[in-house]
Amino acid sequence: MSAVLRAQALGKKYKRRWALQHCDLEVPAGRVVGLVGPNGAGKSTLLNLASGMLTPTVGTIEVCGGRPAEGAEQLAKVGFVAQDTPTYASLSVADHLDFGRRLNPDWDDAVALDRIRRLGLDLTQRAGKLSGGQRAQLALTLGIAKRPELLILDEPVAALDPLARREFMQDLMEAVAEHGMSVVLSSHLVSDVERTCDYVIVLVDSRVRVAGDVDQLVGSHHRLTGPRRDPATLPAGRHVISASHTDRQTTLLVRTDIPVHDPSWTVTPLGLEDIVLAYMTSPAEAFRDTRPVLEVLR
Amino acid sequence: MIWLTWRQFRTQATVVYLAVALLAALLAVTGPQLAELYAATGDDLFGRITSADQTVYYLGLAIVLLIPAVTGMFWGAPLITRELEAGTYRLAWNQTVTRTRWLATKLTLTGVATMAAAALASLAVTWWSGPIDQAVNSGGTGADPFYPRIDPLVFGGRGIVPIGYAAFAFILGVTLGVLVRRTVPAMAATLAAFATVQIAMTLWVRPHLASSVDADLAFTEAKPVNIGIDTVREVDFGQPGAWVLSEQTVNASGQPATLPASLTDCPSMPDCTAALTRAGYQQQVTYQPAGNFWTLQWTETGLYLSLALALTGFCAWWIRRRLT
Numbered sequence: 001m002s003a004v005l006r007a008q009a010l011g012k013k014y015k016r017r018w019a020l021q022h023c024d025l026e027v028p029a030g031r032v033v034g035l036v037g038p039n040g041a042g043k044s045t046l047l048n049l050a051s052g053m054l055t056p057t058v059g060t061i062e063v064c065g066g067r068p069a070e071g072a073e074q075l076a077k078v079g080f081v082a083q084d085t086p087t088y089a090s091l092s093v094a095d096h097l098d099f100g101r102r103l104n105p106d107w108d109d110a111v112a113l114d115r116i117r118r119l120g121l122d123l124t125q126r127a128g129k130l131s132g133g134q135r136a137q138l139a140l141t142l143g144i145a146k147r148p149e150l151l152i153l154d155e156p157v158a159a160l161d162p163l164a165r166r167e168f169m170q171d172l173m174e175a176v177a178e179h180g181m182s183v184v185l186s187s188h189l190v191s192d193v194e195r196t197c198d199y200v201i202v203l204v205d206s207r208v209r210v211a212g213d214v215d216q217l218v219g220s221h222h223r224l225t226g227p228r229r230d231p232a233t234l235p236a237g238r239h240v241i242s243a244s245h246t247d248r249q250t251t252l253l254v255r256t257d258i259p260v261h262d263p264s265w266t267v268t269p270l271g272l273e274d275i276v277l278a279y280m281t282s283p284a285e286a287f288r289d290t291r292p293v294l295e296v297l298r
Numbered sequence: 299m300i301w302l303t304w305r306q307f308r309t310q311a312t313v314v315y316l317a318v319a320l321l322a323a324l325l326a327v328t329g330p331q332l333a334e335l336y337a338a339t340g341d342d343l344f345g346r347i348t349s350a351d352q353t354v355y356y357l358g359l360a361i362v363l364l365i366p367a368v369t370g371m372f373w374g375a376p377l378i379t380r381e382l383e384a385g386t387y388r389l390a391w392n393q394t395v396t397r398t399r400w401l402a403t404k405l406t407l408t409g410v411a412t413m414a415a416a417a418l419a420s421l422a423v424t425w426w427s428g429p430i431d432q433a434v435n436s437g438g439t440g441a442d443p444f445y446p447r448i449d450p451l452v453f454g455g456r457g458i459v460p461i462g463y464a465a466f467a468f469i470l471g472v473t474l475g476v477l478v479r480r481t482v483p484a485m486a487a488t489l490a491a492f493a494t495v496q497i498a499m500t501l502w503v504r505p506h507l508a509s510s511v512d513a514d515l516a517f518t519e520a521k522p523v524n525i526g527i528d529t530v531r532e533v534d535f536g537q538p539g540a541w542v543l544s545e546q547t548v549n550a551s552g553q554p555a556t557l558p559a560s561l562t563d564c565p566s567m568p569d570c571t572a573a574l575t576r577a578g579y580q581q582q583v584t585y586q587p588a589g590n591f592w593t594l595q596w597t598e599t600g601l602y603l604s605l606a607l608a609l610t611g612f613c614a615w616w617i618r619r620r621l622t
Contacts (some may be wrong), residue, residue, distance in 0.1 A: 050394060075394045082388035088306070089384065095305065102301050103393035139389070146393070 002065070004029040004150050004182045005050055010059035012045050017044040020206050023059065027184065027199065027211075029149075032176060034193030035186040036276055043186040044083055046203065047154045050184065064149045076106055079148035079181075083155050085139035087091035089128030094119050096138060097270075101251035104146045111179075112145035131263040133164035140168070144175045151176075157192060169196050190273045200272065202279045209279040214272055221275045224252040226265040241278045253278045299395055299403040311411055314365070318419050321361050325426040328354055329428045336429035341438035343429060352443055355430060358423035362455040365419055366463035368491055369412040374471020375484040377408055378617070382479050400516030401614055409468050409606075416464035424456045431456070435539030435588050448591045450500045450540040457595040462602030469609040476616055480499055499598070505543050507597040508590040513583050514548070517574045520581045525570060528556035533581045551576030 003026045010023040020042040027033055035043050047055040049061050052069020061068060064077040065169045087096060093116060101107045116123065119137050127135060136156055143151050151171075157165040168293075173196055176183055187193055193200060201211040210217070221241070228250045238256040245251075253270070260267050332351055336343050378401075381387040391397055427603065430449040443453045454463065478484040483622040513535070520533035530547045549555035558577050564570040 053388060053391065069391070069397070072394050072396055072399075075392065075396065078392070079613060080388070080392040082392070083386065084385060085383035086389045088386050088389070091305065099305075100393070101299065103390075103395050105394055141390070 002029050003027060003062075004031075004064060005033075005184065006062045007046075007049075008060050010046075010049065010061050011057050011090065011159075012042075012049060012054060013057040018155060018206050020203075021058075023208050025181075025201065025208060025211055027201075029182050030180070031182055031199040032173070032197045033182070033184040033199040033201060034197030035184060035201045035203060036280075037186075037188065038280060039188050041203045042206040043188075043203055044154055046120060047080075047152050047184065047186055047205075048082075051078060051081070051082075051152050053080070069233070076104065076146075077149045079143035079146045079151040081136075081139045081143045081151070081156055081260045084159065085136040085156065085296070087127040087130075087135050087138055090126060092124055092126050093130075093138060094123040096127060096142060097123075100142045100145055106147040108145045108147050111147075112141055115141045115144065115175075130169050132159040133161075133168065136168060137171070140172065140175075144179065144291055147179065148181060150182045150184065153183065155186055157187065165192065166195075172196070190276045193276075194272045200276065202276055204280050210275075217275055218270065219258055220277075221253065221255050221270050222260060223268045223270055223274070224250075224254055224265040225268070226250060226262075241275075242281070299399060299405065300496050303404050303407045304391070307369065307373070307408055307411070314369060314373075314415050316428070316451050317361070318365075318415050321358060322422045323420045324354065327385075328525065331428045332426065332429050336433065341433055341436055343433040344438050344440035344442075344444070347430075353428060355444070358426060359452060362416070362423050363415045366412075366460060366467040367440040367489060367492055367511065369415060370465055370467030370471040370488050371485045372412075373408055373412055374468040375488045376481045377404060377474035377475065377477040379473050379479060379481045379484050382545070383481060398614070401617055405469070405472065405610060409465060412464045412468040413461045417458075417461040420455065420460040427456070435462065437536075437538040441538065446539040446588060448586060448588055448594065449538065450533055450541070452501075452541045453504075453541075453594070457592070458599045459595055459602070462599035462606070464497070465496070465606040466518060466609070468600040469606045469613065470495075472584075473609050473613045473616075476613060477610075499601075503601070504594060504598060505586065506595040507601075508586060510543055510586050510590075513585075514552070514580045515583055516580055517571045520583070522567065522571060522574075522581075525557075525567075530557070530574070535583060536585060538587070541585065541586040542582045545581055545583040548580050548582050552580075555579070565581060 005025060005027040007025040009024050011021040012019050021048065025087075035046065037043050045054065049056055050068055052067075052074075062072070066074040066077070068078070069075060088099075091099065097116070098113050099107070100112060101109060115137075119134070121130070121134060121138065127138060130138065135161065136165050140153070140156065143153070156172075157168050160168060169192065170185070172185075185193075185197070198214050199212070200214055200217065202209040207222075226249070228245055228248050231243045231250070231252055234240065234252075234254070237258050238254045241253040241255060243250065243252050253274070328351065335346055339346050378387070378543050381390065390400055415468075417615055427447075430444055434441045434444050434446050445457045447453065454460065467488070471484070474487045474491065475481065475484040478487060515533065515535050517530075517533075520535040522530045522532070523584070524530070524532040533545065546554050547557065557579070564573050
């Protein structure tokens with residue numbers, strides 16, 4: 001399967017701080033990718049690099065087989081809904097559709113009008129008077145009706161209440177199913193991603209901690225509970241993500257492709273949220289060598 | 299892209315063009331009467347001119363002088379900055395339009411609109427003021443409230459220089475806007491920077507844009523108009539349309555000197571003039587003759603347009619390099 005997003009040794013430095021570094025990614029096409037991580041982890045930087053709003057300091061990034069934002073042809077392939085879903089405050093909803101129609105040769109007017117009608121937006125209303133949720137929906141409509149191969153959304157639901165969040169995500173998923181495009185969306189909430197994404201990238205402290213198919217991640221991570229012991233005594237092929245000990249008991253969160261048969265361990269499956277949180281909270285030293293992780297999961 | 303530029307620009311464009319249209323209408327109504335009056339009276343025009351005409355003269359001049367500053371502040375500064383402030387550039391840059399085309403369309407359309415507004419206003423005002431400018435240059439009596447068209451006060455409100463000013467002020471506004479990245483401070487900075495450049499241009503550059511004339515004039519051909527305590531401040535040397543850059547009184551050996559003591563008790567201007575002439579004093583005058591008007595106009599316009607082009611290049615480079 002061809003990669004919709006490929007990054008090699010990608011890094012971005014602002015003045016003296018690295019916002020993103022040592023980023024190697026290969027995201028297959030046709031997926032809904034969730035990019036999660038705490039605030040300030042570099043999610044926006046990665047997505048802005050992918051949309052060509054920023055240029056890399058080091059390394060390369062390739063999106064849909066081309067350099068981001070290089071020429072009109074490349075721009076047509078990628079839709080980007082930026083953070084805070086910017087729209088022109090003084091332009092009406094109809095003006096925005098006109099804007100999309102005139103600035104995009106592949107514009108799908110039927111889809112745009114249908115979405116606006118379903119959302120119950122008034123065509124004559126100015127975008128500045130819309131609620132945060134309606135504005136996000138308008139920005140999403142512009143992104144979808146552009147008919148890109150890849151739609152990138154940077155924290156699209158950050159400003160929305162829980163109900164609007166759910167509706168937005170549902171709506172996005174319907175559109176994805178209908179038009180068969182790849183999606184990369186970021187969120188600092190795992191729950192947003194868990195419901196909708198089938199591929200996840202965890203970004204912490206400007207580095208990619210783990211990236212992979214959600215089913216594979218869930219299938220290869222387990223919680224082991226048993227009598228207290230040193231995690232280093234585990235057999236090869238098991239990577240400890242986090243460990244906690246009480247006086248008599250040890251709880252480990254491990255990644256392994258080999259089934260655990262040791263009867264002294266109680267093995268419990270993990271949800272995506274547990275896995276992501278474990279990667280987010282565990283110290284960076286544990287993942288000094290991130291390449292094998294990606295190798296296994298690719 | 300043209301549609302978007304127009305859609306974002308139409309309100310501001312309407313306001314300025316409406317003002318220009320009103321001015322043009324006012325001039326079209328009053329202009330023919332003034333031309334007829336000049337045809338009938340010739341150089342006696344100033345004896346018959348009405349105070350209403352004088353008001354229109356200064357109003358038109360003020361509007362032509364103001365258009366570059368106003369369009370630079372209200373069209374130039376917000377053009378890109380407003381998009382940066384509102385974040386909408388992130389929407390615009392992700393349509394199927396390259397940043398280069400986006401910038402080129404915005405700058406070209408709005409820039410041409412700016413220059414056209416200045417050109418229309420200047421054309422109308424230059425035409426209307428034609429009789430007055432001619433009467434001043436041919437030495438019409440009583441021309442006091444009016445200045446020759448080469449004079450710094452009027453020069454910027456005639457001919458083609460307003461087009462150069464407008465192009466420069468516009469792109470100056472755009473550039474300061476992308477540097478400052480906040481609309482209101484950028485507007486203030488545009489006004490300040492534009493005024494500074496205009497003053498510097500008038501004081502230090504324009505006098506050298508065409509070759510000036512140095513003349514040592516005896517007081518028989520240069521009649522003193524204003525005599526100070528120790529120097530003749532102003533002379534009338536028969537070129538009412540000239541722009542005097544500097545003048546000083548020199549003694550018989552050609553050195554700058556204070557006036558002879560005998561002058562303090564001459565009873566009348568002719569007596570004073572006679573006394574100065576007897577003492578061998580002369581007035582040294584450096585001036586741009588009226589005939590240099592169009593040379594100055596073309597050169598200064600070219601200079602401003604070159605500055606505007608250089609700023610355009612810088613602006614494009616900055617947006618492509620620094621904003622990513």
